[in-house]
Amino acid sequence: MASEVTALYDSSGRENKKGKWENFRSNWKKILYLICFGLSVSGFDFSTDVFTGLELLNIINNAPGESETHLVWGTLTFLFIWIPGLMVGIQRFWAFCTFEIDLRKTVSNDEENPMNVISGISIDDSIEDSAVSELKRTKIMYYQMWKEYPITLFLCVFCFPVGVIFAQFWYIYAVIINDEAMMKQFDFVTTRMRSFEAFFESGPQLTLQMFIVFYTGTWTEIQLASMCFSLFTLSSTAVFSDLLYAKLKDVKTTVFFLASVLPLYFSSVVFNVGSLIFTIIYLRYYAIIPIIFSFALKSLAAYKLKFSYRDSLEMAFCNITVIYVGPAESKGKSSVESRSLFMMFSTIISMVVFDSILVILAVLFNLNPTILKFWKEILIIPGDPISLHSLNFVIGILILMSFVNLALFVAAKYTNLTQTGPQILSQVGGIINKIDDLDNPEVKSGEVFAEIQNLTLLLYKPYITEFKSVEVIEQIENLSKLLHIRKCKGLSKTSKNILEASNNLNKVLDEQQPGVSTSNILHKISGLTRLLQNSENSKTAEQITDLKIFEEIHKIRSLLGRPEIEISSVHLLDEVKDLIQLLIKPDAHNVTFDKHDGTGEKIIDGMRSLRTLLKNPQIEITTSQVLFEIKGITDILNRSDLEMSSTKEEKKILGSIKNLRNKLESNSEHTHSVEIIEEINALMCKVDID
Numbered sequence: 129m130a131s132e133v134t135a136l137y138d139s140s141g142r143e144n145k146k147g148k149w150e151n152f153r154s155n156w157k158k159i160l161y162l163i164c165f166g167l168s169v170s171g172f173d174f175s176t177d178v179f180t181g182l183e184l185l186n187i188i189n190n191a192p193g194e195s196e197t198h199l200v201w202g203t204l205t206f207l208f209i210w211i212p213g214l215m216v217g218i219q220r221f222w223a224f225c226t227f228e229i230d231l232r233k234t235v236s237n238d239e240e241n242p243m244n245v246i247s248g249i250s251i252d253d254s255i256e257d258s259a260v261s262e263l264k265r266t267k268i269m270y271y272q273m274w275k276e277y278p279i280t281l282f283l284c285v286f287c288f289p290v291g292v293i294f295a296q297f298w299y300i301y302a303v304i305i306n307d308e309a310m311m312k313q314f315d316f317v318t319t320r321m322r323s324f325e326a327f328f329e330s331g332p333q334l335t336l337q338m339f340i341v342f343y344t345g346t347w348t349e350i351q352l353a354s355m356c357f358s359l360f361t362l363s364s365t366a367v368f369s370d371l372l373y374a375k376l377k378d379v380k381t382t383v384f385f386l387a388s389v390l391p392l393y394f395s396s397v398v399f400n401v402g403s404l405i406f407t408i409i410y411l412r413y414y415a416i417i418p419i420i421f422s423f424a425l426k427s428l429a430a431y432k433l434k435f436s437y438r439d440s441l442e443m444a445f446c447n448i449t450v451i452y453v454g455p456a457e458s459k460g461k462s463s464v465e466s467r468s469l470f471m472m473f474s475t476i477i478s479m480v481v482f483d484s485i486l487v488i489l490a491v492l493f494n495l496n497p498t499i500l501k502f503w504k505e506i507l508i509i510p511g512d513p514i515s516l517h518s519l520n521f522v523i524g525i526l527i528l529m530s531f532v533n534l535a536l537f538v539a540a541k542y543t544n545l546t547q548t549g550p551q552i553l554s555q556v557g558g559i560i561n562k563i564d565d566l567d568n569p570e571v572k573s574g575e576v577f578a579e580i581q582n583l584t585l586l587l588y589k590p591y592i593t594e595f596k597s598v599e600v601i602e603q604i605e606n607l608s609k610l611l612h613i614r615k616c617k618g619l620s621k622t623s624k625n626i627l628e629a630s631n632n633l634n635k636v637l638d639e640q641q642p643g644v645s646t647s648n649i650l651h652k653i654s655g656l657t658r659l660l661q662n663s664e665n666s667k668t669a670e671q672i673t674d675l676k677i678f679e680e681i682h683k684i685r686s687l688l689g690r691p692e693i694e695i696s697s698v699h700l701l702d703e704v705k706d707l708i709q710l711l712i713k714p715d716a717h718n719v720t721f722d723k724h725d726g727t728g729e730k731i732i733d734g735m736r737s738l739r740t741l742l743k744n745p746q747i748e749i750t751t752s753q754v755l756f757e758i759k760g761i762t763d764i765l766n767r768s769d770l771e772m773s774s775t776k777e778e779k780k781i782l783g784s785i786k787n788l789r790n791k792l793e794s795n796s797e798h799t800h801s802v803e804i805i806e807e808i809n810a811l812m813c814k815v816d817i818d
Contacts, residue, residue, distance in 0.1 A: 155303050162303065165364065166318060167296040170325065173361050174209065174289040176354035177333055181205035183348055184340070201340050208332045212324035213288030220274065220285070222438060273313050284321060288329075292321045316455075323446070323454055326365035331401065331449040334358035338405045342507045363390070363397040366452045392540055395533040396451045396475070402526050403482035404448065410489055412502065422481045423448065429473040434460035447474040451537070464554045468541060475537050479530045490523045556583075597636075604633070646687065653684070697747075735761075758788075 182188045184202030274281050280298060284291030295318050302310035337355050341347045367389055408415045423444050430440035439456035446452040451471045458466035492499055497510035508515045563569045587595055610616055611626075642649070688695055711719055721727055742749060764770075773781060 155306065159300055159303055162296070162300050166322070167293070167300070169357070169361060169364065170289075170292050170296060170322065173325070173330060173354075173357040174292075176350055176357050177205060177209055177329075178289075179350045180337065180348075180354045181209075183350060196344075198340070198344075201336065204336055205333065208329050208336065210288055211332070212321075212328040213285045213291065215324050215328050216281075216288070216321070217285040219438075220281075273317060276313075281317075288321075288325070292318075292325060295321055320455070322361075322365045323452075326361045327446040327449060327452070330358040330361040330365075334362070334401060335405050335408060339409055342409050343505060345507045359397065359401070362401065362450055363394045366393045366396070366446075366450045389540065392533070392536040393450060395529055395536055397449065399526055399529040399533050400447075400449050400451075400478055400482070402522075402529070403478070403486060406489070406522070406526065407482065407485050409506065410500075410503065411485075418481050418485050419448065422477055425477045425481075426474050429477070430456075430470050433466040433470050434458045435466070435470070443470065443474075447478070451475055451478075451533075472537065472541070475534055479534060483527050483530055486523045486527055490520060493519050553586075650684075758784075 179188065181202050184198040184205055186197035186202075277298070280291060280294045282291070283294055295314060299311070299314035299318050302314055334355055337351055337358070341351070404415075404419070407418060426444035426447050427440045430443045431437065435443065435456055435458050443453060443456055446454070451474050453467045453470060456467075460466045493510040493516055497503065497516065503510055508518055510516055510519060563571060586592060637644070687693060688700075741747060742754070
């Protein structure tokens with residue numbers, strides 16, 4: 129509720145007012161369009177219905193002289209105004225019991241891209257983005273609106289005319305402030321509310337008023353206006369509901385679409401509503417038989433085309449007066465084709481059922497015009513020759529209109545004039561089937577890839593606002609599989625291109641949050657490093673250096689610092705040994721040493737680290753191994769380029785001699801008297817006698 133109150137206020141002050149004025153100037157065509165075809169139509173339709181009801185109840189009287197009070201008809205007129213709100217409430221209850229519960233059960237979490245329909249709409253993170261269609265996203269958005277705009281939608285249920293007007297104002301306000309999230313919400317809501325208004329209010333209202341006129345023989349200007357607006361609402365709403373599915377963005381395209389399909393829907397309304405009214409007027413209670421029969425056949429057709437049970441019932445009811453699919457989406461392989469097939473089946477069912485009734489009535493009118501007694505009470509009596517001529521003419525016009533409606537539908541289906549983007553795009557599969565049926569297609573791979581490129585360019589168009597990364601990856605994977613079949617030639621010449629493409633994919637990954645496991649990354653690295661053994665080192669400016677190699681080794685080596693990784697000392701020391709061996713190979717001509725690069729210090733640091741490891745009692749070593757290395761290290765002191773020992777360094781020498789002497793004392797099995805005396809004499813020579 130707070131969002132409805134605070135939406136009209138903004139703390140940005142003058143800047144906000146200036147922004148609204150700029151948005152109004154840039155969107156004035158759409159605002160005018162919404163006022164003329166949305167707010168005005170609904171307002172006039174409800175107003176004329178209310179005044180008609182007041183006239184029937186004799187509360188107001190525009191006719192000269194005494195007028196009769198029609199309590200039942202006046203009550204029904206007002207009842208039909210409120211019935212759409214009841215249907216909105218039933219739909220909301222149905223959604224609460226089925227849609228929201230089933231959605232949580234049937235879809236799983238997508239770790240890569242949890243669905244957020246639009247900003248400002250809270251969607252459960254357990255919903256998988258790839259499993260939810262764009263249309264279902266819109267439906268979810270509609271259900272979430274009950275939490276954001278409860279007052280407006282509450283009015284839509286309990287005071288439908290006021291709620292619809294409120295929703296229309298909210299939509300215009302969203303366009304003025306250029307709030308895309310709010311526009312998407314109220315675009316769907318106002319279209320759905322207009323659908324309920326048309327099929328649950330305007331259709332029954334038009335039928336009722338025509339019935340009243342035929343049985344009273346009188347009418348008023350307001351009553352005629354009410355019937356005209358109801359007829360216009362019926363024909364236009366079916367178009368606007370399909371506009372929601374077509375997703376036409378700009379006003380120019382929308383107007384062209386309306387101009388091209390309006391004759392189809394208008395002829396459908398004239399035939400369906402005319403036949404329905406004619407049947408009800410001249411059959412009364414018997415009219416329920418063809419109506420239920422038509423409703424049952426259309427429900428069955430929708431259900432067989434994989435529409436949901438609820439959508440099948442709604443579509444069948446709405447198609448009593450006009451061909452209509454609206455936002456319903458089939459669960460079959462091709463939802464677009466299913467929608468088109470249902471419209472065709474609906475047209476044929478209405479044509480067969482009601483044309484049959486019209487033919488039967490025409491026969492009865494001409495052979496036995498008094499078979500039903502109440503025919504004498506109707507404005508146009510079949511027993512009157514002049515009236516009979518008029519009835520035959522009306523029946524002929526209605527039957528002709530049914531064939532015109534079918535012809536217009538076929539023309540719309542098999543031409544691109546009224547096809548939407550998804551319908552045109554769905555023809556690609558049919559084109560492939562036609563090519564397969566040719567004896568000699570003569571299609572070259574270059575031509576196929578050129579068309580694939582053209583389809584890919586669609587994704588850059590502004591009317592495609594977003595697409596899922598998983599869809600892109602699936603297409604890349606499908607194309608990469610072509611490299612493994614025998615038809616693919618010249619693969620060795622494209623190795624560099626493959627690596628460049630792989631590099632472009634790697635750039636997409638977020639360095640801070642890659643979203644993939646370490647083992648997966650190492651597996652991919654392993655797949656690339658197997659190529660290094662036989663790869664050529666470029667002699668150009670891109671020539672590889674040891675620095676590049678050690679940079680990558682450093683990245684991998686840093687993984688060993690993770691506490692969850694168990695390190696085997698054997699494996700690590702084997703790698704250290706192999707790396708050091710590169711420095712002491714006798715034929716290692718590519719190894720350079722520089723006195724000023726600190727190589728000696730790094731070697732001593734490495735020896736110190738290894739010496740520290742040998743203090744660990746868990747490492748098994750022998751005295752012979754240690755003494756051998758000590759002998760080898762002391763031999764290095766004989767290098768002629770080494771300076772003489774300082775006093776501090778001589779103490780280190782004496783400390784080392786002490787350690788070695790202790791090792792001699794612990795060995796009692798062998799004597800080396802001669803060698804010991806020689807070393808004593810040598811040390812005595814170092815003593816300063818003075």
